[in-house]
Amino acid sequence: MMIYIDSDFKCHITDDGTMLAVETDFFDGKCDAYIEGYRFVPAGEVWTREDGVVFAGEMVAPWKDWTELDAAKREYEREQLAKYEQALSEIEAALGVSG
Amino acid sequence: MIGNIGGQKPITGDTLTVTTPGAGITVTVSKDGKSKTKVSGADGVVAFKGLEAGAWTVNCTDGEQTSVPRTVEVTTDYSISITFFSATINVTYPAGSVCTATDGVTTLTAPDTSGSWECTVPNAGTWTVTATDGSKSNSAAVTITTDGQTASVTLSYTVSLYDHGDTCDSVTGGWEAVYPHYCSNGTTFGTDRVTLIPGGSGSVRTAALTKNKIDLTPYSKIYVHHVSTIKRPGNYTCQRIDLLDQKDITGTPIAYVSENRTENDWIQVLDVSEINTTCYVGIQCNGSSTESNLPKIVFDAVWMELR
Numbered sequence: 072m073m074i075y076i077d078s079d080f081k082c083h084i085t086d087d088g089t090m091l092a093v094e095t096d097f098f099d100g101k102c103d104a105y106i107e108g109y110r111f112v113p114a115g116e117v118w119t120r121e122d123g124v125v126f127a128g129e130m131v132a133p134w135k136d137w138t139e140l141d142a143a144k145r146e147y148e149r150e151q152l153a154k155y156e157q158a159l160s161e162i163e164a165a166l167g168v169s170g
Numbered sequence: 171m172i173g174n175i176g177g178q179k180p181i182t183g184d185t186l187t188v189t190t191p192g193a194g195i196t197v198t199v200s201k202d203g204k205s206k207t208k209v210s211g212a213d214g215v216v217a218f219k220g221l222e223a224g225a226w227t228v229n230c231t232d233g234e235q236t237s238v239p240r241t242v243e244v245t246t247d248y249s250i251s252i253t254f255f256s257a258t259i260n261v262t263y264p265a266g267s268v269c270t271a272t273d274g275v276t277t278l279t280a281p282d283t284s285g286s287w288e289c290t291v292p293n294a295g296t297w298t299v300t301a302t303d304g305s306k307s308n309s310a311a312v313t314i315t316t317d318g319q320t321a322s323v324t325l326s327y328t329v330s331l332y333d334h335g336d337t338c339d340s341v342t343g344g345w346e347a348v349y350p351h352y353c354s355n356g357t358t359f360g361t362d363r364v365t366l367i368p369g370g371s372g373s374v375r376t377a378a379l380t381k382n383k384i385d386l387t388p389y390s391k392i393y394v395h396h397v398s399t400i401k402r403p404g405n406y407t408c409q410r411i412d413l414l415d416q417k418d419i420t421g422t423p424i425a426y427v428s429e430n431r432t433e434n435d436w437i438q439v440l441d442v443s444e445i446n447t448t449c450y451v452g453i454q455c456n457g458s459s460t461e462s463n464l465p466k467i468v469f470d471a472v473w474m475e476l477r
Binding site for chain 2: 097099110114120122124126127128129130131132133134135136137138141
């Protein structure tokens with residue numbers, strides 16, 4: 072999927088006109104909250120953390136507490152599963168079959 | 171306080187009583203450049219009267235041994251027992267840090283931040299030695315039981331996961347080879363390094379993975395020292411650090427860094443400052459190859475640094 076990174080390499084799902092587009096499969100199937108809690112440093116780029124440590128790309132690491140991102144991801148997955156099960160039930164009903 | 175009576179010189183101030191190991195001990199109390207000296211009698215006790223309030227330093231000697239100086243705050247009549255107990259804790263700590271040692275009653279501070287401190291403790295007990303540099307801090311407990319004992323402790327802000335053949339099992343549970351079903355095992359654990367040569371043809375990979383999940387909450391960075399890389403002509407070779415929730419190096423990691431470098435003797439680093447969970451740590455060689463043209467990476471150290 073296509074994501075967008077700002078000048079601090081933080082990920083966004085939409086471009087505000089200033090961002091760099093990056094194609095990656097790392098975030099496939101992930102919700103917006105999970106994606107936007109990550110930093111993506113492309114190959115050939117470097118990111119300097121506020122304590123002065125330099126990290127070279129390609130590096131993908133969270134800039135928000137990962138446990139919060141994981142909680143958002145799991146909630147999103149539960150919601151997706153509920154939708155699929157609902158859709159399956161409707162299909163079965165239409166076909167006149169029971170699950 | 172007693173006032174001037176019958177022309178006698180007034181006696182004011184407080185009394186400090188010092189109990190020593192025996193007779194003939196020379197006791198000196200000093201404060202602000204002033205000092206008083208007495209020799210203990212048969213009962214080992216000397217009393218200094220008329221001391222002004224404040225912190226007095228007490229030293230004792232029998233001519234051969236000298237006690238560790240003790241400080242006493244004189245506010246009212248006060249007594250203290252002096253012994254000749256002395257033990258040494260040799261502390262090695264990160265240079266630039268403040269280092270202290272405490273038994274919960276007495277706290278000693280290293281005289282400088284050089285990273286080396288020969289700490290003399292005045293009594294037996296469990297001494298907690300702590301090094302602090304900004305937000306980073308680490309401690310260790312040292313048990314002192316006997317007079318004259320020497321103990322050593324090393325404090326660090328890093329924790330090793332692999333160190334020149336040491337698999338750091340107490341932290342990692344050991345390391346194991348992990349590779350996809352379409353590749354052959356290309357991970358070799360040598361006497362002082364790990365070699366990764368992914369087997370197969372096309373896009374191949376092989377990795378060394380910790381057997382245990384590691385709690386990364388206290389850490390901000392993971393480092394890998396790469397000894398060498400062989401990148402075959404026309405092929406790509408990536409060095410990766412992966413943080414995995416499952417033992418599957420083909421799955422999506424929690425975080426990773428992937429570089430395509432060919433030089434020897436360099437350090438790779440991954441930001442883990444927001445990873446407040448446990449995960450497997452994997453070092454992977456990910457490349458393209460033919461059966462006769464395999465990429466290769468070699469690493470000899472993996473470590474984490476405290477936040």
